[in-house]
Every structure is written in structure tokens, then in C-alpha cells.
Amino acid sequence: MAAPTTVRAPRAALVPGRTPLRIGPVSTVVRLRAAAVVVVGLVVVVLALAVNLGLGEYPISVPDVLAVLLGGGNGGQRLVVLDLRLPRSLTGALVGAALAVSGAITQSIARNPLASPDIIGLTAGATVGAVLVIVFAGAGGAVGGATAAVGIPVAALLGGLLTAALIYGLAWRRGLQGFRLVLVGVGVNAMLVALIQWMLVVTGVYQAARAYVWLNGSLNGRGWEHVWPVAVALAVLVPAALVLAHVLGALQYGDDTARGLGIRVDRSRSVLLLVAVCLASVAAAAAGPIAFVALVAPQIAQRLTGIARPPITGSLVVGAVLTVVADILARTALGGTELPVGIVTAVIGAPYLLFLLARHRRRSRG
Amino acid sequence: MTTWTTPAAGEHIGAADRDPGAVRLRADDVRLAYGEHVVIDGLDLDVVNGTVTAVIGPNGCGKSTLLRAMGRLLKPTGGQVLLDGKRIDRTPTKEVAKILGMLPQSPLAPEGLTVADLVARGRHPHQAWYRQWSGDDEDAVATALEWTGIADLAERPVDELSGGQRQRAWISMALAQGTDLLLLDEPTTYLDLAHQVEVLELVRRLHREAGRTVVMVLHDLNLAARYSDRLVAMRAGRIVASGDPSDVVTEALLAEVFGLDARVIPDPVSGTPMVVPIGVHSSSG
Known part of the structure; x- marks a missing residue:
């Protein structure tokens, strides 16, 4: 008989609602609803991408688009789908995913659904950096080539990081309180928006017009050079966020509880904020500050999964769905005229923001 | 490594293999301040293995501040806190969390969180991102759920529980952490008397059957005297008296610490001192 003590008979979950999944040293809780949201969400993303890729002067049916994506289709279809249209749609999906994960992190850190990067000024900080490059680096001519491909993401990242440091510094008072972070962030956001307006006023008409389209969050004319930075950022930062999600869960409790559980609260929060800022900045650099996705997607994902905080993977998928669907609407709503995708997300997101504020007020009264 | 097995048997390891007289937690000449405001200066306190210590004192006397410092939530600006003889601020915080559990005053839980998920969070120090x-x-x-009598509430959201149930859920979380030291900051706040007794009975069982060493801040003197082995009375950042409840709760001490004019008689149920207030000293205004 070989050591019977090491064998544990399979048994029902001891704790209701927390069915274990254990493989070797790896263990987690099975959350079927959350897993279903991710799987269904991914299917919807692919279908929405297929619809979006079929749209245009040379319409292609969804089955044909899917065939092309799986390696089939004729030469013309392949050219249109893969070379001309895919970068734009893919940028949309990736940017939406990045924004949503960023929002899930900041909302969890602040324990406040309003604390998303577009509300607390992180996106605006990244935008200041990017607009600075668009408006001034061209020095009279159009910004293009290396300046645009490298300069805009780097400037956006710097802008985002500086803003994050500023907000965190101003909001920190022997600990971080969510509402204080939101208030400080809203103030900083207003200042940054004013700064952007000023830059648009002092620059030439041509640069201002370019910046303006970008400012509304546009996916128009996105090429592979826009896809790669976001894709790389997601490939690095999403796994980081998933590793940190365990700590993020504990940060949801008060600071004292989290410290009592052995978490280095300020350090963990700074690292998580860094991940969130990088995601938001890279997304803004690729497509402009697409409004409200970072605010809305994590909250939708939280409600769909039934988990007590914005989930990382769920938010990622919902953010991608939201942005691609918004892009489809932006391209079709006004017939021939394409809207910047940011206008559509704003039309969806603004009422939701009002709802959140109303709900917040009711709760703080009650 | 669960340090206690079944609720009924009350078997435990961890605390039991230690010298019963050992000092587990020591505040050594600590000075505690929030910014410029010094709350406590030059305070010493020893917490002995296998005891229940209750800290009492008027509002603002620094009892919660002291507890936060003993639980390394507040760093002393002078002196040191020692956990099992080692400086707590130089021990990795996750290691501390395997020895010492802390239940803060009015803790916050995310909206919609279930009881099971709350209690499971207590396992954090024993987990990693992949485990x-x-x-x-x-x-x-x-x-832990069974011990605290909330196993049947496991799938309920914490925010739907009554005050007493919620407090048991939080204690359950601290229990799941599997530490043999527990610091409880006013575990009975906002509870009605029946639920206060319920929570303190639970604390007593944790001590007697699961071998936990407990330090708690309490408001109610009679309950503190009944449910602790050792009382620490504080006033204005200093320990005025400490020791066996019957030695500490005296009419003279109540006058000195609380400015309270009171009679002290034996509790007819437990024999511990019982305070019967008469009035407040006019000088304490």
C-alpha cells in the first residue's frame, strides 16, 4: 500500500459558492458565470469584428470575412480585410480592452466606480502629451513617420505617468480614500482639458484640426503601426494585472484590513496604478481619448459576472465588445459620414455616468 | 496547515506548543503620533501567551491607536513593538499576518461580497497569485464558518446581514487567517447587548477551545471584566492600571480614569467586578 495519507478522496465543496479547481500546486475558485461571460464575450468580439470588417465601399459578408480570417477567401477579399480594414478594427478592440482593464484597476484601487482613468484625468494627461507632439513637434508640417509612431505613445505615457503621480500625491493623506482621489482627479482633469484647449488655440489651424479629430477618439486610418504598441502593451500588462489581481482583491477592503492581511498597501497600489496608467496611455496614444469605455466596461463586467469587484478578464472582453460595436455604429449611424468612435462611446457612456452619480447621491443620503 | 481541526474537539496546535508564560507581543517604550499630534508617549505593554487582554478607557485615550501599533498598522515614532521577541516592523508583513490577525474598527467590505468570499479573504497570507x-x-x-455559526449564511451578501451576523463574519475571516494572536478593535461596537454577549462568548471560545491569544479594545466595563483575564485601563495615552479585572476595576480607578462616581459590586453571574454608576464628577466636565 503506497502512502494512503497523501491521497484525498474527491469530495463536494466544503464552502458553498466556492467550488475549487486544483491542478498540482495551482488552485483557484471556479466561477462559472464569470467564465461564461468571458467565453460569450470573446465570441461576440469576433462576430462584431467580422461585421465591422465587412463594412465599407466594398461590402463583404460576415461568413466571407470569417473565412478570410481563417485563411480562406479570394485575393481581393484578403487584401481588403487583412491589409486595409483589420488594423482599424483590431486597434478598436485592443484599445477598448486596454481602457477597460485600466478602469477595472483604478476603480478597484479607489473602491469607487467613478474612479476611471477618463474621469480622474489619467487619459487627459496622456492626451496632453500626445497633443503636444501633434501640435508642436511637426513645427509647421504634418506629424508623420517616426515622430508619430514613437513620439505620440511615449509622450502620452509620460503625460499619463506625471498626471498619476500628481493625483496620487495630492489625494494621499495618511492613506488613500476613493472619493478624495475622484475629487482631486476631477479637478486635475479640468485643468488638463483647459491646457489642451489652450494648445489648440495657440497652434495653427491645420494642426488644430488634426488634433481635434484625434481628440474625439478616432479609429479612422489606423494601420498596423497603431496595432502593435497596444498589442505589446496588452501582452505585457494584462498578465501583470492578472498576477496582481489577487492583491487587488484584498485592496478592496479598507487599508487597515488589507495591511492586516499582510499586504504592503501603498507599494501594491502604486504598482497597480502604474499598470493602469500604462494601459490607458498606450490606448490613448493609439486612438485618442475614447470616452467612457474605461468607466462603463468594468461596471458592466462586474454586473454580468456577479463578482463584488470589476473583474480583469471580464472587463477586458466587455471593453473590446463595447468599442468594436461603438465603431460599427460610428461608421453606419449617419450613412456615408463616419463619426469618431469616441462620440458614440460618449453618447452611450454619458447617461451611464449620470446614473452612477444619481445612485451615489441616493446612497449617501440614505 | 490548519491550526485547529473540528469545532467540537477544539484541538489545536501552534499556541499550545509555546511556553504558557511567554510574551507574544510587547510594546516597548512606544511613542505613537498622527503627524504632529502625539497620542501615546513611553508606553509599555506585554501580551502573554494564552490570555485574553481587554483594553478599556475613555474615548480618545489612545486605546485604538495602541492596538493599531501592536498590529503594525501604525509605525511608532519612538520605541518598538516586538512580536515573539522580534521587531514587528522588520518582519515581513506577510509573515506577521500568519501569526497575528487584526480586526479593525468598522471594517469595510466591497458591496455585494458574499460571506464565504469575505471569510476566504482571511487566507490571503497563505496564498499566492497561482494558489x-x-x-x-x-x-x-x-x-471558521462553522465555528462562528454562519455556515448557513455563506452565500449571502455581507451587506444584507444584521450587525451581529456581520461581526461574526469578520471574526470568522480573522479566524480563517489561522493566526494564534488576534487583535480586535471594538468588536462589539454598534451591537445590541445580546449580540455583544454573543460576540464575546465567541471570543471566549476562541481562547479556551482554539487556544487563541486575544487583545481587544472594549467600551463596556462589565463585559470587559467578565470576558478578559487581564484588563488594561488607559487614560490620556498612559496605562493607569493593568492586571486581574477584580484588581483593576475599583471605585478609585473609575474615578481616576473615567471621572465616574460608581459602586463596584460582584457580578451576580460571573463574580467579576460589576460597575454601578452613580454619577459623573463635576470636574471631568
């Missing part, structure tokens, strides 16, 4: 629900975690949480 979030081991067999040990599951055993410890199931036992």
Missing part, C-alpha cells in the same frame, strides 16, 4: 484556494484554505474557511 488561491488550496485544500488547506478550504478546510480553514469551512471550519
Whole structure:
């Protein structure tokens, strides 16, 4: 008989609602609803991408688009789908995913659904950096080539990081309180928006017009050079966020509880904020500050999964769905005229923001 | 590594293998301040293995501040806190969290969180990002839920519970953490008397049957005297008296610490001192 003590008979979950999944040293809780949201969400993303890729002067049916994506289709279809249209749609999906994960992190850190990067000024900080490059680096001519491909993401990242440091510094008072972070962030956001307006006023008409389209969050004319930075950022930062999600869960409790559980609260929060800022900045650099996705997607994902905080993977998928669907609407709503995708997300997101504020007020009264 | 097995048997390891007289937690000449405001200066306190210590004192006397410092939530600006003889601020915080559990005053839980998920969070110090629900975690949480009598509430959201149930859920979380030291900051706040007694009975069982060493801040003197082995009375950042409840709760001390004019008689149920207030000294205004 070989050591019977090491064998544990399979048994029902001891704790209701927390069915274990254990493989070797790896263990987690099975959350079927959350897993279903991710799987269904991914299917919807692919279908929405297929619809979006079929749209245009040379319409292609969804089955044909899917065939092309799986390696089939004729030469013309392949050219249109893969070379001309895919970068734009893919940028949309990736940017939406990045924004949503960023929002899930900041909302969890602040324990406040309003604390998303577009509300607390992180996106605006990244935008200041990017607009600075668009408006001034061209020095009279159009910004293009290396300046645009490298300069805009780097400037956006710097802008985002500086803003994050500023907000965190101003909001920190022997600990971080969510509402204080939101208030400080809203103030900083207003200042940054004013700064952007000023830059648009002092620059030439041509640069201002370019910046303006970008400012509304546009996916128009996105090429592979826009896809790669976001894709790389997601490939690095999403796994980081998933590793940190365990700590993020504990940060949801008060600071004292989290410290009592052995978490280095300020350090963990700074690292998580860094991940969130990088995601938001890279997304803004690729497509402009697409409004409200970072605010809305994590909250939708939280409600769909039934988990007590914005989930990382769920938010990622919902953010991608939201942005691609918004892009489809932006391209079709006004017939021939394409809207910047940011206008559509704003039309969806603004009422939701009002709802959140109303709900917040009711709760703080009650 | 669950340090206690079944609720009924009350078997435990961890605390039991230590010298019963050992000092587990020591505040050594600590000075505690929030910014410029010094709350406590030059205070010493020893917490002995296998005891229940209750800290009492008027509002603002620094009792919660002291507890936060003993639980390394507040760093002393002078002196040191020693956990098992080692400086607590130089021990990795996750290691501390395996020895010492802390229940803050009015803790916050995320909206919609279930009781099971709350209690499971107590396992954090034993987990890693890839190991979030081991067999040990599951055993410890199931036992903690049963111990605190909330197993049937496991799937309910914490925010729907009554005050007493919620407090038991939080204690259950601290219990699941599997530490043999527990610091409880006013665990009975906002509870009605029946629920206060319920929570303190639970604390007593944790001590007697599961071998936990407990330090708690309490408001109610009679309950503090009844449910502790050792009372520490504080006033204005200093320890005025400490020791056996019957030695500490005296009419003279109540006058000195609380400015309270009172009679002290033996509690007819437990024999511990019982305070019968008469009035407040006019000088304490």
C-alpha cells in the first residue's frame, strides 16, 4: 500500500459558492458565470469584428470575412480585410480592452466606480502629451513617420505617468480614500482639458484640426503601426494585472484590513496604478481619448459576472465588445459620414455616468 | 496547515506548543503620533501567551491607536513593538499576518461580497497569485464558518446581514487567517447587548477551545471584566492600571480614569467586578 495519507478522496465543496479547481500546486475558485461571460464575450468580439470588417465601399459578408480570417477567401477579399480594414478594427478592440482593464484597476484601487482613468484625468494627461507632439513637434508640417509612431505613445505615457503621480500625491493623506482621489482627479482633469484647449488655440489651424479629430477618439486610418504598441502593451500588462489581481482583491477592503492581511498597501497600489496608467496611455496614444469605455466596461463586467469587484478578464472582453460595436455604429449611424468612435462611446457612456452619480447621491443620503 | 481541526474537539496546535508564560507581543517604550499630534508617549505593554487582554478607557485615550501599533498598522515614532521577541516592523508583513490577525474598527467590505468570499479573504497570507484556494484554505474557511455559526449564511451578501451576523463574519475571516494572536478593535461596537454577549462568548471560545491569544479594545466595563483575564485601563495615552479585572476595576480607578462616581459590586453571574454608576464628577466636565 503506497502512502494512503497523501491521497484525498474527491469530495463536494466544503464552502458553498466556492467550488475549487486544483491542478498540482495551482488552485483557484471556479466561477462559472464569470467564465461564461468571458467565453460569450470573446465570441461576440469576433462576430462584431467580422461585421465591422465587412463594412465599407466594398461590402463583404460576415461568413466571407470569417473565412478570410481563417485563411480562406479570394485575393481581393484578403487584401481588403487583412491589409486595409483589420488594423482599424483590431486597434478598436485592443484599445477598448486596454481602457477597460485600466478602469477595472483604478476603480478597484479607489473602491469607487467613478474612479476611471477618463474621469480622474489619467487619459487627459496622456492626451496632453500626445497633443503636444501633434501640435508642436511637426513645427509647421504634418506629424508623420517616426515622430508619430514613437513620439505620440511615449509622450502620452509620460503625460499619463506625471498626471498619476500628481493625483496620487495630492489625494494621499495618511492613506488613500476613493472619493478624495475622484475629487482631486476631477479637478486635475479640468485643468488638463483647459491646457489642451489652450494648445489648440495657440497652434495653427491645420494642426488644430488634426488634433481635434484625434481628440474625439478616432479609429479612422489606423494601420498596423497603431496595432502593435497596444498589442505589446496588452501582452505585457494584462498578465501583470492578472498576477496582481489577487492583491487587488484584498485592496478592496479598507487599508487597515488589507495591511492586516499582510499586504504592503501603498507599494501594491502604486504598482497597480502604474499598470493602469500604462494601459490607458498606450490606448490613448493609439486612438485618442475614447470616452467612457474605461468607466462603463468594468461596471458592466462586474454586473454580468456577479463578482463584488470589476473583474480583469471580464472587463477586458466587455471593453473590446463595447468599442468594436461603438465603431460599427460610428461608421453606419449617419450613412456615408463616419463619426469618431469616441462620440458614440460618449453618447452611450454619458447617461451611464449620470446614473452612477444619481445612485451615489441616493446612497449617501440614505 | 490548519491550526485547529473540528469545532467540537477544539484541538489545536501552534499556541499550545509555546511556553504558557511567554510574551507574544510587547510594546516597548512606544511613542505613537498622527503627524504632529502625539497620542501615546513611553508606553509599555506585554501580551502573554494564552490570555485574553481587554483594553478599556475613555474615548480618545489612545486605546485604538495602541492596538493599531501592536498590529503594525501604525509605525511608532519612538520605541518598538516586538512580536515573539522580534521587531514587528522588520518582519515581513506577510509573515506577521500568519501569526497575528487584526480586526479593525468598522471594517469595510466591497458591496455585494458574499460571506464565504469575505471569510476566504482571511487566507490571503497563505496564498499566492497561482494558489488561491488550496485544500488547506478550504478546510480553514469551512471550519471558521462553522465555528462562528454562519455556515448557513455563506452565500449571502455581507451587506444584507444584521450587525451581529456581520461581526461574526469578520471574526470568522480573522479566524480563517489561522493566526494564534488576534487583535480586535471594538468588536462589539454598534451591537445590541445580546449580540455583544454573543460576540464575546465567541471570543471566549476562541481562547479556551482554539487556544487563541486575544487583545481587544472594549467600551463596556462589565463585559470587559467578565470576558478578559487581564484588563488594561488607559487614560490620556498612559496605562493607569493593568492586571486581574477584580484588581483593576475599583471605585478609585473609575474615578481616576473615567471621572465616574460608581459602586463596584460582584457580578451576580460571573463574580467579576460589576460597575454601578452613580454619577459623573463635576470636574471631568
